[in-house]
Amino acid sequence: MKTTHKMFIGLFALLMMYAVSANADNNSATNVSSVIQQSKEQSVQIVTACDGKKKVIVEGYKEGEPMPEHKAREVAKLLTALMDYCEEEITAKIPETEIAIQLSINGDPFISVTAIEELPLVLVHGGKPHTEREKRIWSAELNRMIDTGYKIFHDPTLGTNGISCDMCHPNASNTHPETYPKFQTQTKKAALLRDMINWCIENPQEGKKLSDDDPRMKALEAYIISERTGVILEPGKH
Amino acid sequence: MSIRKCRQDRETKNESLSGLNRREFLKTAVATGTIATGAGVFLNYAQSIAQQVEVKHGTNRFTFAYISDSHLLDRGREHRFAKSLIKAVKDVNALEPQPDFVLYGGDLAQLGLRDELSLGKDIIAELKPKLYMMVGEHDWYYDMGDVWREFFGKPTYSFNHKGIHFIVLNSVVVEDYWSGPKMAPMERMLFMAQLDNPKGRPFTVGEEQRKWLSDDLSGVEKHIPIVVFSHSPLYKYYKAWNFWADDAEQVQKLLSPFKTVTVIHGHTHQVLTNKIKNIAFHGMMSTAWPWPYAPEGIPKLTVQMDRPDPFNQFDGTGWGIVDTLHDGNVNKTYKLWDRNPMIVSYDKVSTGRELVPGPSY
Secondary structure (H helix, E strand, O other), X not given: OHHHHHHHHHHHHHHHHHOOOHHHOOOOOHHHHHHXXXXXXXXXXXXXXXXXXXXXXXXXXXXXXXXXXXXXXXXXXXXXXXXXXXXXXXXXXXXXXXXXXXXXXXXXXXXXXXXXXXXXXXXXXXXXXXXXXXXXXXXXXXXXXXXXXXXXXXXHHHOOXXXXXXXXXXXXXXOOHHHOOEEEOOOOEEEOHHHHHHHHHXXXXXXXXXXXXXXXXXXXXXXXXXXXXXXXXXXXXX | OOHHHHHHHHXXXXXXXXXXXXXXXXXXXXXXXXXXXXXXXXXXXXXXXXXXXXXXXXXXXXXXXXXOOOOEOOOOOOOHHHHHHHHHHHHHHOOOXXXXXXXXXXXXXXXXXXXXXXXXXXXXXXXXXXXXXXXXXXXXXXXXXXXXXXXXXXXXXXXXXXXXXXXXXXXXXXXXXXXXXXXXXXXXXXXHHOOOOOOOOOOXXXXXXXXXXXXXXXXXOOOOOEEEEEOOOOOOOEHHHOEOOOOHHHHHHHHOOOOOEEEEEOOOOOOOEEEEOOEEEEEOOOOOOOXXXXXXXXXXXXXXXXXXXXXXXXXXXXXXXXXXXXXXXXEEEEEEOOOOXXXXXXXXXXXOOOOOOOXXX
């Protein structure tokens, strides 16, 4: 406990040595700069971490004015957490009266967090942009499911009479998955998309219906929804 | 007369009536002295109206019927598509008076197999009127038309009937996509059978048939009315589903010197009306299933039929009749099963007036 205490004091001292004024820093985005500018007119002190990317605006203390120990600890803890959190530029603001801390990441608008532990999920990936490789893997995995659905949709073996889904629904037209759940007047009960898929399998295709968790059902839904996303619904027509 | 047929006939007459203005109506009514006061005089009244309609729309030369896009599978006469074709054949045979002939509009088979075509041949052999055959891509791409030709003869021909020159085309010609990848016959067929195939090739009439058409037309005087039967629409509607003819403009140009030209096409399985310069286009219904309207390219003249009810096997499907008028233009009637018939008269097509919307449930 004592060691930890000493470490924080030490870190705080270190941070103070690296503290620079807002004027010396031109890297921040406009909205953050304007906040800093505005803050200067009030009573604020700006503390910048050794990496030059993390900055804390402490309201209620003038430039150069010594902070009480608990405040200094709070600033040090925040800067440390932010440095651990990611490599991006973050400006934090500790308001004088409110409990919430304001954070701006890479010049984006400020968001509120009530505790350091609640850093926003958007940066769960470490704040680094997704790599092309990651994007390719995710896209391939998604497309695998959709492609499986495409194959089943165009395959008459889902039924028994040679009829496949695409014969009436080219490009999954007239499926309007976005309208479910709805009361299906013909069956006189509320239906999900999968209920209507099963209706088609059992009736026009004269096949055996799929269970809700059948991978083929999931793939069919994936294909239909992906094919229809963004298509305008025209009631009575499509 | 069944209740439904009675209702359909009445609707047909009401539809015809809407083409008369009030003055003509009164003239007709006074002339015949039969403003309906009871059921007994209704028939007399209706007949006189029918005569008046002929004056308005032109004398009816003759009527022919069509059946199209049955997509039969090799699964016997109990399969739903076979039942639909049988139903259409019975409907046409029940027409009184009988049409001069019946055109079969293509896609008799689903996968071009001998047994499918044979089943279809047997069913349509039951038609009482004379039958003219046209080929569709589903009949063709398994064996490149071998069995179809064996059963039905040449896919491209013309004939004259009561002063009208009729032309039947094979308009489902596509460039060779199968030799390169060494596709098996069924692979080639399935490639073509998939409407939403992203790799699909556009239909054409092709150079050879355009040459034939040009030669055929060179012997026809320009005032003779022309009716062209084509499986694919001879215009550009929606390429992704092959509602399309890639050489449409060239074919239209060959037809451009003629005063009166009508194209009756299959493939689209929907109520479809278009007019490009001198040519009126009408789609044929499928007996098997309706296609949805494409997301773009629907001709402005088309009054779309309501979205069919999937719970009714016969909704959005049917067959049709074509009345040819004294001037060679046509009035087209969609015989939609379980709906009222939908009439697209030449009068409406030519004036571009808003057509009467399709009947609903």
